[in-house]
Amino acid sequence: MMAPLSRQRGATLAAPAGPVGEGEAGFRRWLRFPAVQGGLALAAYLLIWLLTSARLLVQHLSHAQLDQASMDPNFYVWCLRWWPYAVVHGLNPLYTHQIGAPAGQSLAWVTTIPPLALLAAPITLAAGPVVAFNLLSAIAPAVSAWAAFVLCRRLTGRFWAALVGGAVFGFSAFEMNHSAAGQLNLTYSLLLPILAYLVVVWWQGSISGRAFVILAALIMATQFYLFLETFADLTAFLVVALGAGLLLGGRDSRPVIARLARNLGLAYAAAIVLALPYLAYALSTRPPKLSAATGLDVASLVVPRPERTYGIAWLAHAARGPIEVSAAGYIGVPLLVLAILLAVTCWSSRLVRFLTCMLVFVIVAAFGPVLYFEGGRVATLPWARLWQLPILRNAYPSRLMVFAFLILAVATALFLAGPARRLWAKWPLALVVLAFIALDTPTISVNARTSVPAFISSGHYRRDLTRGEIVVVVSRIGNAGMLWQAESGFYVRLAGGYINQAITHRSDLPLLVQSLAHATPHSVRGFEAYIRKERIGAILLDAGHEPQWVGIFWRVGLVGHRIGHVIVYPTNGCRSCRILDWKQLRVRGTHTV
Numbered sequence: 001m002m003a004p005l006s007r008q009r010g011a012t013l014a015a016p017a018g019p020v021g022e023g024e025a026g027f028r029r030w031l032r033f034p035a036v037q038g039g040l041a042l043a044a045y046l047l048i049w050l051l052t053s054a055r056l057l058v059q060h061l062s063h064a065q066l067d068q069a070s071m072d073p074n075f076y077v078w079c080l081r082w083w084p085y086a087v088v089h090g091l092n093p094l095y096t097h098q099i100g101a102p103a104g105q106s107l108a109w110v111t112t113i114p115p116l117a118l119l120a121a122p123i124t125l126a127a128g129p130v131v132a133f134n135l136l137s138a139i140a141p142a143v144s145a146w147a148a149f150v151l152c153r154r155l156t157g158r159f160w161a162a163l164v165g166g167a168v169f170g171f172s173a174f175e176m177n178h179s180a181a182g183q184l185n186l187t188y189s190l191l192l193p194i195l196a197y198l199v200v201v202w203w204q205g206s207i208s209g210r211a212f213v214i215l216a217a218l219i220m221a222t223q224f225y226l227f228l229e230t231f232a233d234l235t236a237f238l239v240v241a242l243g244a245g246l247l248l249g250g251r252d253s254r255p256v257i258a259r260l261a262r263n264l265g266l267a268y269a270a271a272i273v274l275a276l277p278y279l280a281y282a283l284s285t286r287p288p289k290l291s292a293a294t295g296l297d298v299a300s301l302v303v304p305r306p307e308r309t310y311g312i313a314w315l316a317h318a319a320r321g322p323i324e325v326s327a328a329g330y331i332g333v334p335l336l337v338l339a340i341l342l343a344v345t346c347w348s349s350r351l352v353r354f355l356t357c358m359l360v361f362v363i364v365a366a367f368g369p370v371l372y373f374e375g376g377r378v379a380t381l382p383w384a385r386l387w388q389l390p391i392l393r394n395a396y397p398s399r400l401m402v403f404a405f406l407i408l409a410v411a412t413a414l415f416l417a418g419p420a421r422r423l424w425a426k427w428p429l430a431l432v433v434l435a436f437i438a439l440d441t442p443t444i445s446v447n448a449r450t451s452v453p454a455f456i457s458s459g460h461y462r463r464d465l466t467r468g469e470i471v472v473v474v475s476r477i478g479n480a481g482m483l484w485q486a487e488s489g490f491y492v493r494l495a496g497g498y499i500n501q502a503i504t505h506r507s508d509l510p511l512l513v514q515s516l517a518h519a520t521p522h523s524v525r526g527f528e529a530y531i532r533k534e535r536i537g538a539i540l541l542d543a544g545h546e547p548q549w550v551g552i553f554w555r556v557g558l559v560g561h562r563i564g565h566v567i568v569y570p571t572n573g574c575r576s577c578r579i580l581d582w583k584q585l586r587v588r589g590t591h592t593v
Helices: 003-008 022-031 034-051 055-059 072-088 114-119 121-127 129-156 159-170 173-180 191-203 209-226 228-248 254-274 276-282 313-319 324-329 333-345 350-366 384-388 397-416 423-439 480-487 511-518 521-533 548-555 582-586
Strands: 370-373 376-380 470-474 538-542 561-563 566-570
Touching: 022 034, 034 055, 034 129, 034 159, 055 129, 072 114, 072 121, 072 129, 072 480, 114 121, 114 209, 121 129, 129 159, 129 173, 129 191, 129 397, 129 480, 159 397, 159 423, 173 324, 173 397, 191 209, 191 228, 191 254, 191 397, 209 228, 209 254, 228 254, 228 350, 228 397, 254 276, 324 397, 333 350, 333 397, 333 423, 350 397, 397 423, 470 480, 480 538, 511 521, 511 548, 521 582, 538 548
Parallel strands: 470 538
Antiparallel strands: 370 376, 538 566, 561 566
16 A cells, blocks of 8 residues: 555665765764654754744743633633543542532543643643643644654655644644644644554554554554544444455555454554453443534635735735635645645655545545535535534534544645655645645634633632632633632532533533623522522632623622722622522622622
8 A cells, every 4th residue: 555655765864976085974974864854854843833833832831821711711721620630639530520519520431631640740730731741732733743744754765845744733723723723733734644654654554553553553552532523433434444454455465454453453452452451431421413514615625714815805805715724725726736746756666556546535524524615515425424423523624624634734745855856846736735834824712811820820719718618710711710719729519511512512600600690680599599409608709800790699698808809709609699580680889889
């Protein structure tokens, strides 16, 4: 499947031409070592990323600042703190009483990123979960690019070609979109190129079948715990890839592909054994079901995000159409042209034919059950019923594009590392590809200052709240309650908390608190009954980011006091609460403390 090209090129670069001094020759030989080139590639990716888009993120690592309007960043901050806390206290990490209090919340079908949380635990415990989250977010694209570089370098033996290929994957729209959203489960996609690298080195005979099975099983199990959906997508991708390999590989390659399939099957079996603790618990609960459109919009393949149209009127109009979630599938015209040129000029290569066929399959599969174009529903696709199967019905088809970008990364490296003729055309095209990737990079939205108030950071909460008390946190910051709880080391329990779109459906507030945003006499009575029944000890209002409707708290009779940019409303069982009629609800005013 991958043998023809990988065996045509060695694992090292060609020797430099012309006479060189002994010291210079030794230095150049040192630079040709794959490990050295891998280190240089990682340093280049990190330097470029940290000095540009991620600069604001790393300037103040202790500040909770990444896209604080969204729920996801603070949810993952919470996850980074939850796993060390659960392990140290001997708790079931797949069920928590810290959110959704007092009943708690199952985490069986929630992406809590345990591999990253446990790996970053020393940083989390020493410097806090916000620092750990910012560091992980800052290095994720560069690390994913490096993993793709390693794969491309192995296949081509060319440093610069592999460097561009790694950038195509690590700084793709998929990586950039999810980096801006703070979704660590999706930005850490490095395991996919590492698994592909293992396939290549096994194919080339550099590792034994036993070593391949062990290493592949560890990678698969880690991916399972990192994000189950990507693991499921990987399973489907490998099944189709093996089938395509058998069809395209030729008679001499089929026995090798059969052995590869056997080894991958053994690795999968071992990975499932390693995942049994999770599976045994998760399969005893019902998974949630998504209802939103999550497929790839066809137009998104070539139309950039709306804020990256640079004043071009017709492009700005086109960019407003596609489904928002499919922005991560943007490839761009230059990269598509490169892939087509590679297919046309190197179709005799089995590897190129394989990559081309798999790229077409992945893009088509990413459309999901329904074909959309510029936001409009075009048709229901023939395989729509497949997306009603367990796990798949909760998956985002558009996320399959991570495999498309890995294929495109390899295709780019092969294109640049091909025969020396027409180099004058290849590298300018590669530079245009990189330029289009850079131009589509979303703005990493960060706050100018941390969203953690002094009430939490200075420890004031210990004077006003008792350990284990149930509180409600009201803020315009997404998942502020989970952020505060993680920063305080789970000092209090939280009523509410946003998990994901399929489970929570609403905001991070309990429904009977959120209903006060459009208060009625009935909703006020429901709120008061909720406070008493669930024994809510206090409502914490983020004074720096308070919603407009929060004046309702003092109108129902709660008395608060301000401390550390937070207004604390002790509920006292809502004994001071009063019923409001429509006339009283129409009276508008600001809250008092």
